[in-house]
Amino acid sequence: MSAPRVITELKILVVAPSWIGDTILAQPLLTLLKRQQPAARIDVLAPDWSAPLLSRMAEVDAVISNPFGHGEFNLGARRSLGRRLAKADFQTAYVLPNSWKSALVPFFAGIRRRIGYQGEARYLLLNERHRLDTTAHPQLVQRYAALAGPLPDPLPRPQLASTPALQRAAREALQLPLDIAPVIFCPGAEYGPAKRWPIQHFAALAEKVGADGTAVWLVGSAKDAAVGDEIARLSGGAALNLCGHTSLEQVVDLIASARHVVSNDSGLMHVAAALDRPLTALYGSSSPTYTPPLSPSAKILSRKLSCSPCFKRECPLGHLDCLNGIAPQDVFETMTH
Numbered sequence: 001m002s003a004p005r006v007i008t009e010l011k012i013l014v015v016a017p018s019w020i021g022d023t024i025l026a027q028p029l030l031t032l033l034k035r036q037q038p039a040a041r042i043d044v045l046a047p048d049w050s051a052p053l054l055s056r057m058a059e060v061d062a063v064i065s066n067p068f069g070h071g072e073f074n075l076g077a078r079r080s081l082g083r084r085l086a087k088a089d090f091q092t093a094y095v096l097p098n099s100w101k102s103a104l105v106p107f108f109a110g111i112r113r114r115i116g117y118q119g120e121a122r123y124l125l126l127n128e129r130h131r132l133d134t135t136a137h138p139q140l141v142q143r144y145a146a147l148a149g150p151l152p153d154p155l156p157r158p159q160l161a162s163t164p165a166l167q168r169a170a171r172e173a174l175q176l177p178l179d180i181a182p183v184i185f186c187p188g189a190e191y192g193p194a195k196r197w198p199i200q201h202f203a204a205l206a207e208k209v210g211a212d213g214t215a216v217w218l219v220g221s222a223k224d225a226a227v228g229d230e231i232a233r234l235s236g237g238a239a240l241n242l243c244g245h246t247s248l249e250q251v252v253d254l255i256a257s258a259r260h261v262v263s264n265d266s267g268l269m270h271v272a273a274a275l276d277r278p279l280t281a282l283y284g285s286s287s288p289t290y291t292p293p294l295s296p297s298a299k300i301l302s303r304k305l306s307c308s309p310c311f312k313r314e315c316p317l318g319h320l321d322c323l324n325g326i327a328p329q330d331v332f333e334t335m336t337h
Contacts, residue, residue: 020267030059082108162256186263188224192313194285203234210238
């Protein structure tokens with residue numbers, strides 16, 4: 001008979017959310033876990049696209065690729081991944097998504113403590129189930145952090161690492177000037193058009209900001225490239241479109257050296273907040289109460305109409321007044337006062 005395996009360190013697996021912004025909002029939970037167990041190892045199971053962000057978090061020891069796309073079930077592959085992770089001897093797992101399938105891998109890995117919120121018939125899969133109190137915890141960051149226990153006051157803020165050397169390397173790779181502090185616009189929003197400030201408003205703001213020679217750079221994914229092209233065209237060349245031409249790591253380092261960031265409620269808005277850059281955050285169909293930018297350097301613009309937040313991907317009333325009504329001058333004033 002072989003000798004029993006000896007576990008010499010506390011190993012924690014965190015099943016991360018799929019969205020970039022939500023991943024950043026999960027960082028305070030990681031911080032609290034490290035405070036409670038400074039010697040613990042924290043590995044994060046996450047989609048490949050969020051790995052560059054997790055690698056910039058001091059609390060994360062390793063990122064494990066989560067290969068399953070949105071809505072993908074694939075029971076056999078989840079069982080296989082769980083069995084591979086069983087060899088890593090994780091003692092505790094925190095499952096942040098609320099879906100049933102997100103709890104399968106820790107279950108198949110045989111992790112002794114499996115912690116998360118009650119939901120989607122997870123009674124067997126999770127053995128430490130929390131009941132969500134939306135009144136006590138109105139913010140998503142609070143809900144994640146509360147899985148570690150009572151919330152401290154203040155709650156630790158997300159913080160991404162960037163250095164002058166990394167910032168210089170990003171600019172050199174993209175052939176950008178090294179000696180300027182640009183204003184950066186993040187015109188995309190993965191969730192849908194009801195979270196996107198109008199193209200013509202971004203263009204008008206770019207003209208206003210660039211009137212004195214200030215550089216305006218647009219950053220985002222390849223899905224935002226057409227939007228960026230149109231903003232650049234309408235602004236008469238006042239904005240440089242980098243959407244789709246950068247890696248996420250490069251975007252982090254570009255934002256880290258920005259003089260100001262203007263962003264829809266998106267993952268990059270939370271990146272800017274975690275880098276503590278001066279930020280103007282634009283809210284339409286979503287709620288600044290639920291997912292605010294967690295930075296004292298952020299200013300929030302929201303019209304607070306009776307029809308918002310509706311949390312829809314597209315405006316159900318067809319007018320998008322919640323965002324159309326935020327004028328470029330309104331945003332410009334937040335950048336100068």
